[in-house]
Amino acid sequence: MSIKEQIKIALIQRNMTLTELYNQLKDKYNKDYSLQNLSSKINRNTLKYTEVQEIADILQYDIIWQDNTNK
16 A cells, blocks of 8 residues: 555544645644645655654554564
């Protein structure tokens, strides 16, 4: 599943729009890019890892690294 799909699902689960996510990112992390820029980054899957962490924080999700060497 792509990060785009994961973010869309999380937004739906939190009953939040992309605009609301953007506004909270702007307020909490002082982001200076536009809503259109955020939308484009999500759609192109070109978000930085730190941006994904910030989005996960706003959506109240944890990013978990799981060892899969024993599968």
